[in-house]
Amino acid sequence: MKYIEEFQDPALAERLLGEIRAAVTRPWALMEVCGGQTHTIIRHGIDQLLPDEVELIHGPGCPVCVTPLEVIDKALEIASRPGVIFCSFGDMLRVPGTGRDLFQVRGEGGDVRVVYSPLDALRIARQNPGRQVVFFGIGFETTAPPNAMTVYQARRLGIPNFSLLVSHVRVPPAIEAIMRSPKCRVQGFLAAGHVCSVMGTGEYPELSERHRVPIVVTGFEPLDILEGVRRTVLQLERGEHSVENAYPRAVRPEGNPAARAMLDDVFEVTDRAWRGIGVIPDSGWRLSPRYREYDAEHRFQVTGIDTREPAACRSGEVLQGLLKPHECEAFGTVCTPRSPLGATMVSSEGACAAYYLYRRLDLPSAASRPLEGSPVV
Amino acid sequence: MCLAVPGRVLDIEDRDGTRMATVDFGGVVKEVCLEYLPDLRVGEYAVVHVGFALQRLDEESARRTLELFENLGLLQEEFGDPDEPDGPEGFGRSREEARR
Ligand code: SF4
Numbered sequence: 001m002k003y004i005e006e007f008q009d010p011a012l013a014e015r016l017l018g019e020i021r022a023a024v025t026r027p028w029a030l031m032e033v034c035g036g037q038t039h040t041i042i043r044h045g046i047d048q049l050l051p052d053e054v055e056l057i058h059g060p061g062c063p064v065c066v067t068p069l070e071v072i073d074k075a076l077e078i079a080s081r082p083g084v085i086f087c088s089f090g091d092m093l094r095v096p097g098t099g100r101d102l103f104q105v106r107g108e109g110g111d112v113r114v115v116y117s118p119l120d121a122l123r124i125a126r127q128n129p130g131r132q133v134v135f136f137g138i139g140f141e142t143t144a145p146p147n148a149m150t151v152y153q154a155r156r157l158g159i160p161n162f163s164l165l166v167s168h169v170r171v172p173p174a175i176e177a178i179m180r181s182p183k184c185r186v187q188g189f190l191a192a193g194h195v196c197s198v199m200g201t202g203e204y205p206e207l208s209e210r211h212r213v214p215i216v217v218t219g220f221e222p223l224d225i226l227e228g229v230r231r232t233v234l235q236l237e238r239g240e241h242s243v244e245n246a247y248p249r250a251v252r253p254e255g256n257p258a259a260r261a262m263l264d265d266v267f268e269v270t271d272r273a274w275r276g277i278g279v280i281p282d283s284g285w286r287l288s289p290r291y292r293e294y295d296a297e298h299r300f301q302v303t304g305i306d307t308r309e310p311a312a313c314r315s316g317e318v319l320q321g322l323l324k325p326h327e328c329e330a331f332g333t334v335c336t337p338r339s340p341l342g343a344t345m346v347s348s349e350g351a352c353a354a355y356y357l358y359r360r361l362d363l364p365s366a367a368s369r370p371l372e373g374s375p376v377v
Numbered sequence: 378m379c380l381a382v383p384g385r386v387l388d389i390e391d392r393d394g395t396r397m398a399t400v401d402f403g404g405v406v407k408e409v410c411l412e413y414l415p416d417l418r419v420g421e422y423a424v425v426h427v428g429f430a431l432q433r434l435d436e437e438s439a440r441r442t443l444e445l446f447e448n449l450g451l452l453q454e455e456f457g458d459p460d461e462p463d464g465p466e467g468f469g470r471s472r473e474e475a476r477r
Contacts, residue, residue: 002403003383003422003439012446019449036380089427117428119410142381145413146429157393194381197424197432220381223446249439250383250424250432259413259431 003249007221008044016226017049020233027053028236029185030229031178031321033171034140034192035062035349036220042354044222054229057185057321060174061192063139064091064347065319066274069307071167072097075136077302078165079110085128087121088136090114091347096340098308118150125154125162134296137164141195144168144285145259148266151287151294165296166286169272171195172203173283179211183322188232190218190225193247198263200255204243212241219247266291275343276309276316315342318351325355332360381426383434384409386419400425 032038038058041047047056060066076097079086086102093102093114106112111131115121118135125133137147147164154162171192178184191204196217208215214235218228227246235241245251263285272284287295312330317323325331325344335341337353344350348357384400389411391397396411400423407428411417414430422434 002385003434003436004403006439006443012443015446015449116407117410119428142426142431145431146410146427149410149412149429153395194424194426194431197381227442227446249435249442252432256413256432258415262413 004221007219007223009223012223013049013226016223016230020054020226020230021051023230023233023237024051024053025237027055028187028233029055029057030188030190030232031057031059031186032190032218032225032228033059033061033175034190034195034220035059035065035347035351035354036194037190037192037218037225038062038351039349039354040220040222040225042351042358045358046222046225050229054233056229058318058324058351059178059189059321060274060277060319061140061171062319062344062347062349062351063143063169064089064095065315065343065350066169066277067092067095067138067167067343068273068275069097069309070273070305071138071165073305073307074297074300074302075165076100076102076105077305078134078296078300079105079112080108081132081300083131085111085113085124085131085133086136087113087115087118087124087133089138092136092138094337094340094346095343096310096346098306118147119153122150122153122159122162125159126157129161131161132299133162134300135162135164137166137168140169140171140192141199141263142192142197144267145198145256145262148262151266151291152262154294155291163294163296163299164287166267167272168267168285169274170269170283170285172207173280174274175207175215177277177280177283178320179207179213181320183320186213186321188214188236189216190228190232191215191243193217193219193224193251196245196247196251196255198256198259200260201243201245201251201253202255208241208243214241215243217243217245217247217251219250274319276313276319310341313342315344315350315352318342318344325352326359328352332356381424381431383422384425385422386417386430388419389417398430400430 102112121135204215214232216228216231267285268288270284270286273279314328340346344352384402387399389398398409398411400409410429423430424432
């Protein structure tokens with residue numbers, strides 16, 4: 001497939017690795033912000049190919065994982081109501097709420113449907129004028145414009161039975177929160193490429209300057225990750241900090257102006273609780289007052305929610321890069337993708353799921369790396 | 378869920394006042410909304426996420442990035458540590474030459 005395979009070329013990967021090995025003189029801790037990048041890194045074993053000095057800390061950029069429990073519980077409650085068709089991206093269905101998930105709601109007779117695009121949910125609403133159709137609008141800046149389009153179109157086309165349950169999150173305030181944490185070890189960021197495809201790079205120079213931290217906009221294929229690491233390490237070794245774009249084929253400095261204009265129209269910035277992390281100021285979007293009638297929280301008035309997280313789950317620490325998934329006691333024993341305790345075990349972008357998929361067989365031995373020449377099982 | 382992948386526009390049409398395209402993802406064809414990239418043309422590539430084209434994929438820039446990666450190895454083999462693994466076979470100098 002064009003522009004995917006080219007960026008997986010092993011010979012070029014070896015060249016990038018060689019450059020990184022040549023540049024590095026001391027330990028550096030870099031955070032890849034996006035869960036899609038975590039997935040690439042673990043799947044291709046990039047963390048194990050990098051020199052020992054370079055540590056990759058997995059960031060909180062899995063939207064499925066950080067959607068607050070309270071919102072999941074609201075989704076479960078709305079989806080259970082008679083007359084509702086509840087539409088969602090597929091990986092939300094297994095995310096544990098308090099005591100159950102959307103799959104169970106479906107098993108109990110709820111009309112829960114998986115859609116590929118939010119516009120599919122809008123089509124379902126047009127086809128079912130007698131039912132209330134709710135779309136679960138989660139995601140980062142990449143997914144927010146597609147979701148914003150649904151309410152814009154619902155109003156334009158006059159589709160009154162459609163509403164959006166919104167829990168959008170924004171990357172820059174999360175970087176700010178990570179850098180402010182007293183436990184922060186991060187010295188450089190691989191910023192999420194597709195977030196910047198929409199938003200551009202304008203939000204990052206101020207962050208980079210204030211925290212004196214390199215921020216390199218990075219893509220998602222193995223060579224993209226290595227190039228992001230190479231550029232970040234070069235900056236750190238030189239004692240520099242700036243914003244670089246290592247993903248120019250999909251990121252322009254101004255982002256996508258049409259998408260940003262739509263975001264400004266449909267949403268407004270709000271404080272948002274991140275599951276396992278807590279409230280981060282200004283880190284979310286909700287529907288602006290102009291679109292309030294399309295807000296599912298407003299339309300369904302869900303109250304009396306009592307949220308409970310399983311005590312064993314340490315996904316909050318995993319999401320903040322303080323704990324590697326296999327260091328959690330529940331990992332692979334009581335917690336697996338089929339019966340996940342935490343959201344980070346559900347989505348393929350969640351760090352726990354990525355480790356379970358690609359590392360389960362080498363763990364815990366992967367923690368102590370095999371010596372060169374030892375048989376690879 | 379966050380997956381966004383490049384696809385090539387096969388054709389474009391207006392549906393209900395919304396600009397839509399059929400896009401080819403290496404053999405899989407899907408409907409994609411072009412409202413955020415209204416000037417995307419047939420034959421061009423775009424990064425597509427949950428049924429929306431979000432950014433034009435710049436082929437020229439992709440090619441330049443790959444060229445940059447090709448050239449990186451050269452520098453490393455000129456100055457690199459001879460004990461480090463070499464690049465792929467048949468590229469640049471041999472390990473013996475580098476040691477001299
Ligand atoms: S392995 Fe399971 S229980 Fe442990 S942190 Fe991850 S999701 Fe939570």
